[in-house]
Amino acid sequence: MSLLNLAKQLAENDLFGMARPALGNFISLMTQRPNRGSPFYILWITTYGCNRKCLHCDWVWSRTSKEDLARELNAEEQLMLVDQIAKTNTWGVTISGGEPLMLPKIGDILHGLKKAGKRVNLCSNGVLLPRFAQEFHKIKLDSITVSMDSFRPAEHDHMRGVPGSFTKTMAGIEAVRSLRGTAKTPRLVIKAVLSANNFREMAQWVEFFQPYADAVEFQPIQNNLVHQIKEGEDALLFKPEHEAEFRVLMTDLAKRWPSFQSPYYQRMADFIFRPGELFDSGEFRCLFLSSFFLEINPYGAVGSCPGHYVLGNVREKSIQEIWHSLETCEYQKKLRSKDNRCLCWTYNSFLNLYLLPLYKRSPWIKDP
Secondary structure (H helix, E strand, O other): OOHHHHHHHHHHOOHHHHHHHHHHHHHHHHHOOOOOOOOOEEEEEOOOOOOOOOOOOOHHHHOOOHHHHHOOOOHHHHHHHHHHHHOOOOOEEEEEOOOHHHOOOHHHHHHHHHHOOOEEEEEEOOOOHHHHHHHHHHOOOOEEEEEEOOOOHHHHHHHHOOOOHHHHHHHHHHHHHHHHHHHOOOEEEEEEEEOOOOHHHHHHHHHHHOOOOOEEEEEEOOOOOOOOOOOOOHHHOOOHHHHHHHHHHHHHHHHHOHHHHOHHHHOHHHHHHOHHHHHHOOOOOOOHHHHHEEEEOOOOEEEOEOOEOOOEEOOOOOHHHHHHOHHHHHHHHHHHOOOOOOOOOOOOOOHHHHHHHHHHOOOOOOOO
């Protein structure tokens, strides 16, 4: 993605609303001092409960016992958290799971965030979307990311572990599309998990889903400190012998569709097959997630990095208190350190490439 295209996207996505939290986070990053503003973006994993049993997902299998689900924030606590977020200058919020549409108060959660002026993205498997399409249209939800495991119904159902999943999800997508009109709100994104089983069909994915969505995105399967695939599903992981073919296919994808020319896709093969070289070359540091991003899990625990919930709990402290604390600042420094070799690859990862040259020039940083 060129800087010009990046600037256009920023303008389309409320540049002025983004500027205040982004600037405060950037100053904290460059000075290594506690942030006095608000997190630029919040990912709220509202529940580990789900109505599907995806083969590549560890959460359904490890965090959905009756005891685990009972520990999650109850409906009243969830709405209190909405009020907390509303009082921050945070620009955007992603509501995820598990399956967030299973929550009794999901409509109130999304409406409360939109009423507070936040840009809200919903991540869902899409099965329950027909039930909520009218409501989401009414509150002007900004975007919906629908996860799909294949454009082939039988394969998608197999990966989801529930027959009929493909048909129900496509019905959900159509229910949203039928209400959008010319404004195309909410924006519809299809996100696929790339694995050793399906990467050869990337172009077919895009061709199939383009008529139904505004964008098709790929997220590589990961097995690291943050993400763990279900035990026994190692065959989904990429092998060294896949690298050459993967790189050719990714190059062809970028030639056909400009959206795949971004650094996120250009460097994806490096992440999958040569992660150590990303560190050793000095081309990767965890800057954006550690400095601009806050994640909240279903128990109210907070982290600056996906899966590392060590900063506090919203049942005990507010988001702002956690974000402003010296402990959070010190942990963010740890994540940015050369010693931190945990690498995950998300759609935000490419922002590190723009931040890194500036980070290295900061006079406050001793280990650039």
